[in-house]
Amino acid sequence: MTVLLDTHTVLWATLNPSMLSSLATKIILDTANTLLVSSISAWEIANKVRIGKLPEAELLEKDFTRNMADAGYTLLPLGVEDALRAGRLVGDHCDPWDRMIAAQALALDIPVISIDPKLDAFGVRRLW
Numbered sequence: 001m002t003v004l005l006d007t008h009t010v011l012w013a014t015l016n017p018s019m020l021s022s023l024a025t026k027i028i029l030d031t032a033n034t035l036l037v038s039s040i041s042a043w044e045i046a047n048k049v050r051i052g053k054l055p056e057a058e059l060l061e062k063d064f065t066r067n068m069a070d071a072g073y074t075l076l077p078l079g080v081e082d083a084l085r086a087g088r089l090v091g092d093h094c095d096p097w098d099r100m101i102a103a104q105a106l107a108l109d110i111p112v113i114s115i116d117p118k119l120d121a122f123g124v125r126r127l128w
Contacts, residue, residue: 002034003027003127004076004105006114007041007097014060014071021128024113036076036110037068040100076104091121 005013005028012019013028020028027033042064048054049061060067068075078100086096086103093099095118102122105112111125119126 001027001030001032002036002108002110004036004038004101004108004110004112005041005073006101006112006116006119007038007044008115009113010037010041010068010073011045011054011057011060014067015056021115024128027113027127031072035071035073036108037073038076038101038104039078040097040104042075044097078104082107089122093118093121 009020009024009028013024017025028035042061045054045057045061045064049057054061065075082100082103085107086099089099089102098116098119099122101112101114102119102124105124106122111127112119113128114126115128117126
């Protein structure tokens, strides 16, 4: 199965795995699964580290690409079509990071591993 990890899922999986649900843990630990991490998560984490909201993620952010590879995650680049799709999503949820993750999941027709029910408004298949 191929899944897209929401930003908090990436953070919890790498910094505090006990925060993950049993289903999320099972999916992440199954080496048969392809675990995608959006480039938007890199931006979100870097932004929150910079403004002091995620000091615990400084080391993760400092060498993000290597840390994702070491965890067995595949980075998913952002494209113009992703940006357009995110901007066109109907719904009141204004978080640009969530909108982009939803747009990428919809484009690839894959579920998102996320605790956030706000993603449901976009028609995303969400697993938790």
